[in-house]
Amino acid sequence: MQYVWDLLKYNPSDPLIFSTSLFLFLFVFFLLFYNLFGRNKMVRLGLLIVFSLYFYYKSAGYYAGILVVSAIVNFFFAKFIASTENFTWKRIHLALAVILNIGILGYFKYTNFIVQIFAEMSSSRFEPLSIFLPIGISFYTFKSLNYVFDVYLDNMEPTNSFRDFCVYVFFFPNLLMGPIDRAADFLPQIQKELFLSKEDLGKATLLIIAGLFKKVVVADYIGLNFVDRIFDYPLRYTGVENLLAIYGYALQIYCDFSGYTDMAIGIALFLGFKLMDNFNAPFKATSIADFWRRWHISLSKWLLDYLFKPMQFSMRTLRIWANVIALFITFVICGFWHGGAWNFIIWGALHGFMMSVGLLIQKPKQSLYKLLRINDTKFLRFFQAIITFHLIAASFLIFRTNDFQIIKDMFSQIFYFFHAAVFLQFAEKLPIIFGLMTLGFALHFMPVKLENGIKKIFTSFPWFAQALILVVVIWIAAQFKSADITPFIYFQF
Amino acid sequence: MISQELKTVILKQLNLDDFDLQGETIAPQVPGWDSLNHINIILAVEQKFGIKFKSRELLQLKCVGDLQKLVDSKLGK
Numbered sequence: 345m346q347y348v349w350d351l352l353k354y355n356p357s358d359p360l361i362f363s364t365s366l367f368l369f370l371f372v373f374f375l376l377f378y379n380l381f382g383r384n385k386m387v388r389l390g391l392l393i394v395f396s397l398y399f400y401y402k403s404a405g406y407y408a409g410i411l412v413v414s415a416i417v418n419f420f421f422a423k424f425i426a427s428t429e430n431f432t433w434k435r436i437h438l439a440l441a442v443i444l445n446i447g448i449l450g451y452f453k454y455t456n457f458i459v460q461i462f463a464e465m466s467s468s469r470f471e472p473l474s475i476f477l478p479i480g481i482s483f484y485t486f487k488s489l490n491y492v493f494d495v496y497l498d499n500m501e502p503t504n505s506f507r508d509f510c511v512y513v514f515f516f517p518n519l520l521m522g523p524i525d526r527a528a529d530f531l532p533q534i535q536k537e538l539f540l541s542k543e544d545l546g547k548a549t550l551l552i553i554a555g556l557f558k559k560v561v562v563a564d565y566i567g568l569n570f571v572d573r574i575f576d577y578p579l580r581y582t583g584v585e586n587l588l589a590i591y592g593y594a595l596q597i598y599c600d601f602s603g604y605t606d607m608a609i610g611i612a613l614f615l616g617f618k619l620m621d622n623f624n625a626p627f628k629a630t631s632i633a634d635f636w637r638r639w640h641i642s643l644s645k646w647l648l649d650y651l652f653k654p655m656q657f658s659m660r661t662l663r664i665w666a667n668v669i670a671l672f673i674t675f676v677i678c679g680f681w682h683g684g685a686w687n688f689i690i691w692g693a694l695h696g697f698m699m700s701v702g703l704l705i706q707k708p709k710q711s712l713y714k715l716l717r718i719n720d721t722k723f724l725r726f727f728q729a730i731i732t733f734h735l736i737a738a739s740f741l742i743f744r745t746n747d748f749q750i751i752k753d754m755f756s757q758i759f760y761f762f763h764a765a766v767f768l769q770f771a772e773k774l775p776i777i778f779g780l781m782t783l784g785f786a787l788h789f790m791p792v793k794l795e796n797g798i799k800k801i802f803t804s805f806p807w808f809a810q811a812l813i814l815v816v817v818i819w820i821a822a823q824f825k826s827a828d829i830t831p832f833i834y835f836q837f
Numbered sequence: 838m839i840s841q842e843l844k845t846v847i848l849k850q851l852n853l854d855d856f857d858l859q860g861e862t863i864a865p866q867v868p869g870w871d872s873l874n875h876i877n878i879i880l881a882v883e884q885k886f887g888i889k890f891k892s893r894e895l896l897q898l899k900c901v902g903d904l905q906k907l908v909d910s911k912l913g914k
Contacts, residue, residue, distance in 0.1 A: 497896050633873075648872055649896075657892040660876050667873050703873060 352402070359403035359479055359520070362607040363560050363821070375614060382538040389511055389534065392615065396514035400480070403520065407478040410448065415506075415513040417444055418488040422495040422502040434496060441492045449485045452477050457684030480520035482681055486646055488513055491527035493650050500528040508534045517612040521604050523622040523642035530617065538616045546803025549810045551610030553817045558603030560821040562784045567596045570777045575745060578753040583762030584770065586754045588781070593744055594737040595784045598626065601640070627736070627788055630728035632698045635736055643681070647674050667703055672696035687746035694739050839905050846885045847901070850878045860902030886912060 351366065360367050374395050381387040401408040421441035425434050456472045463470035491512070494500045503509050512530050540548075574581055574589035581589075602623040612619045622642050629635035636644045652674040659666035672693070679692015713719040741751045771778045802810065839858050848856060851869040864870040870878070882904070883889060888911040898904055 497893065499897065633871075653872070653896060654892055656872075656876055657879070657890075657895045660880055663876070663880065666876060 354401055354403075354405035356405070360399050361520070362604065362611065363556060365822075368818070371611070378615060379538070385537075388538065389507060393507070393510050393514055396511075396516040396519065399516040400514070400519060403480070404478045407476060410452075410478055410481065411484060411514060411519075414445070414448070414484060414488050415510050417441065418492050418513070419503075419506055419509045422492050425492065425496050426502045438492065438496045442489070445485050445489050445492075449481055451475070452481055454680075454684040483522050483524055484513060484519060486524045486643070486681075487518070487522075487527075490524070490646060490650065494526070494528055500531075503527075503531050515612070515617070517608040517615070517617075518619055521601070521608065522640070523605060523608065523620050524646050525619050525642065529620065533617050536616070540614070540616060543803050544613055545807065546805070546810060547799065548610040548613035549814055550799060550802050551606045551613070553814055555603040555606030555608075555610060556817055556821050558599035558606065558784075560603075561824045562780050563596045563600035563603060565824050566592050566777055566780055566784075567600070570774070571596055574754075575750060578750055578757055581757065582766045583758040583760070584764060584766040586757040587762075588767075588770065590737050590741065590754065591785075592777075592781055594627070594733070594740050595781060595788075597740060597743070598623075598788070599784060625788060627733050627785075628729060629732050629736075630725050631702055631732055632695060632735065633702060635732060636695075636699075643678070647678055651677060664703065668700045671699050671703070675699065682743075685746055687742050691739055691742045694742065698735060698739075839901055840908075842885070843882065843901075843905055843908060846881050847878055850874070850881050858901050860900065860905065862901045863899065882908065888912065 358364075360370070374391070378388060378391055381391065397408060397411070400411055404410075418441060421437055421444075424437045425441075428434060428437075452475060455475055459473060460470045491500075491502075491509075495502045508531055509527075511534055512525075512527055515525075515530070518525055571589050571592045574585055575593070578586055578589075605622040609619045609621075620642055622640060624638040624641065626635055626639035629638050652670050655670040655673060656666050659669060662669070673696070675692045675696030676689060677692065678695070679688045679690070682688040682691075710719070713724060718724045741754065745751065802813075805813075839860060844858050847858065847867075847870075848854070851867065851874065853868065856867055858867070864872075864875065879890065879895060886908055888908065890907065890911070894907055898907065
């Protein structure tokens with residue numbers, strides 16, 4: 345009994361993430377009851393709220409209260425904003441809502457970073473304050489805020505139901521890592537009857553399969569057994585391995601994040617909710633701007649609508665410079681959103697800089713393409729995609745580590761100690777890593793037509809065949825999870 | 838219904854000879870009309886009709902029809 349209680353109670357080192365067996369077990373039970381009371385909306389939504397709160401409690405303990413505070417604050421501020429015709433009052437309420445939301449987020453996420461900056465400036469010793477960071481706070485703060493913004497902009501009517509708003513804010517599939525869904529898209533879905541078509545069921549199962557595979561098999565395995573080792577001691581390895589680790593980390597971070605998102609969208613679909621897409625083959629991007637239309641779409645769209653556009657419009661007489669300034673500020677904030685550390689700020693600033701440069705050289709670039717007669721050709725798009733991928737992969741280095749010596753060492757190995765022949769050894773001695781990286785990138789670059797064909801075939805399978813494939817993938821994931829770490833024998837030079 | 842004047846201003850900014858702009862057309866459906874180019878279109882519209890938009894009004898625009906309505910309201914139509 346004590347074991348079960350220990351398993352179910354809050355444990356900071358064991359959040360209830362989708363790829364754990366505990367989540368799978370609890371979710372199956374929850375889904376059973378959720379469908380059993382499918383026709384009784386009150387009970388069904390009540391169950392969803394209670395399970396979502398438990399889900400968050402399991403990851404954040406009593407700090408789950410912040411989630412409730414967030415729901416109350418934003419529900420009432422949106423009501424105040426909508427209830428008055430006085431524009432000044434609307435603005436005051438909006439400003440208060442923003443200050444409160446960002447204040448709570450800022451306290452938990454950035455206090456130590458700011459204290460550290462002050463300590464460094466005054467040359468005093470930095471003593472980090474003991475502040476708990478509630479998991480997912482950046483995601484649900486932004487999710488709640490978009491509701492307030494959209495009500496302020498008259499893009500939607502506020503809901504009169506606090507219950508419905510709680511379902512939106514607490515909704516466990518997208519609570520910890522997004523997608524940062526829009527209230528305007530989500531709230532109307534609450535009113536619909538629970539109905540899942542055969543296609544939805546197939547799509548949901550396939551998303552969970554894809555997510556599990558990406559997260560547990562690809563991301564965790566190559567991360568633990570290859571990428572982490574190179575990043576720990578880059579000088580012990582040749583340029584080939586360092587370059588492959590950079591590619592590997594790009595694949596790892598994509599599979600980790602998009603895998604979780606796939607599972608979130610799939611789980612939500614099982615509950616009768618359609619969440620927004622968050623990734624669209626980001627490494628196929630032909631420019632940094634294109635990358636941000638494909639990577640973490642819900643965040644980039646949030647930043648575009650509520651941060652970039654207001655700044656851009658207010659400075660519009662500056663023409664192109666309005667775009668440049670707004671872009672740079674937006675991406676510095678985008679970096680800061682990821683965490684209170686300099687490497688995230690620099691990462692954001694780098695993306696802002698690259699996009700600004702891209703914007704400023706857009707016209708001469710187009711003229712050059714026309715002159716060379718390569719404008720809008722497959723050839724050009726191929727090279728643009730390769731260059732963009734390398735810029736993105738290199739920028740992820742700053743995301744991965746705040747030790748700039750490691751980045752310097754990695755590049756120095758790539759440029760001065762490459763040893764191309766080691767590539768064959770790598771493929772021969774580490775076939776699983778090599779195979780997973782090849783498979784990961786091959787699946788990512790798979791033509792859309794082929795991808796849609798696979799989806800169509802899978803959804804046409806009977807439910808038991810789909811369930812069997814899911815069980816097989818869970819089994820494979822479990823094998824990878826418990827697999828022994830492959831020793832790096834030939835990497836020692 | 839989109840007026841010929843508004844259509845001409847938008848298409849000129851996008852370097853398009855012709856495009857069937859309807860009331861419900863949204864920016865991503867029109868070649869070259871992205872969030873960065875949007876500012877040039879807004880400035881050109883303001884200049885052409887001698888009007889000034891508020892940022893909040895611009896943030897509420899969803900489609901070309903909304904822009905037409907906003908221009909009309911500014912012109913007192």
